Amino acid sequence: MPSPSRNPSKSTERAAPDKRETLRRISAAARREFATKGLADARIDDIAQAAGVTKQLVYHYFRSKEELFACVLEDSSATTMGELVAVELDHLAPRDALRTLLNHMIRPYCDPMLSALAQEGIRYHESHATPRNSFVDLAPELKHKMRSVLARGAQSGDFRANVDPNLFLAAAAQVTTSAFVSRYTVVTLCGLDVANADDAYTWRRFAVDFVLAAVECERSDQHPLTRPDAPPKTPPDEA
Template sequence: MNTSSVRTEPNKRNTLNRLLEVARQEFSKKGLSGARIEDIAREAGITKQLVYHYYGSKERLFSAVLDESSQRIMAELIALDVEHLAPTVALRELLYYCFDQYRDDPFLGALALEGIRYHDAHDTPRNMFADLTPALAEKFDNILKRGAQCGEFKAVADPRLFLATAALLTSGGFTNHYSMSVLVGVDTRSTQGMQLWRQHSVDFIVSSISLVPAPA
């Protein structure tokens, strides 16, 4: 059972929100295999039996946590007001925001990495990430088309490929922390490392399609 199929009386909704937040932190810190329903229930102030009543299993609770987190971050990106900005500025602002979601959420990188492992190993049902991706791809596509029309960008044949590349680059310092830190020579989760990777990743992505010379 997922949250969309649970009745949403105020008390129950508050309980579910608290449960999902506690579970999010536990899964981020300990992974799916290490997190225990008993610990999650105790921290959320409910019984283990109630967790199973709502979600049926630890895996379904984890799926609900991923779904809620995906909905939150995707909705924020889709709603970001950049349409009034010049294309290059709009693209930069959107890419910076992609990075900042990971920088400002201490659990998102670990949760995303655990989610990648889970989806790779399981045949998972359609979720909010898949449902909201077309709207985010359209937002990117509109910026890219505006940029091409006014001579700021090269034409981008496949905006979904561009979006996928941008997502990998902006989040890589968090979801592939060890490898990226070794390659860069700086801890990508340190203040210095985050500043470095934030600027580099966005500059790299924008320069790949830019027709406007970078400032000297």
């Protein structure tokens, strides 16, 4: 009978946590590198050094820099989309449910690193044939959530009935999050830099109210489409 130190199953059990921790360090270092420098200028040498591993070990797990980048995008997508589709909305009135969903769309992009990765990800997906990922796999659940909220709102008389839910979802996602991946455009056109917390709050509130206004049957003065006189020192959690 082999000794415990030579038992393959025991060795695997001990090695698995080490491998997971190594992959975690590589992924975290790669995320910072890609967010800071972009895909083109990121260097595997720097990622390996930041992760405390050799370049050869990085290439042992990932065949290329592009594959590593795709894995970083997938990890971010799995987290953000997973949290988004998990949001409970059925207990909320339609207006509150839509506001909550929109605020959860925006929330991850308040992380500057994710915003930078999103910019790189757009360019990457437009120029590469990428395999299925969490964004694609979870999109049907997100579509279902939006369709359900709009249907409940139409039934209650809060929302217009003649709204295409998929077109509305795509437009809402663009309106609410685009400022975080196109900061230059927003700074130039309206003077808001969403890297600043107060400006991010102003954009978030305006964008969510703008989207709500597109489907509400009656628009009240409760949420005017104007800038607030002054953002609160600690912006409230509107989700």
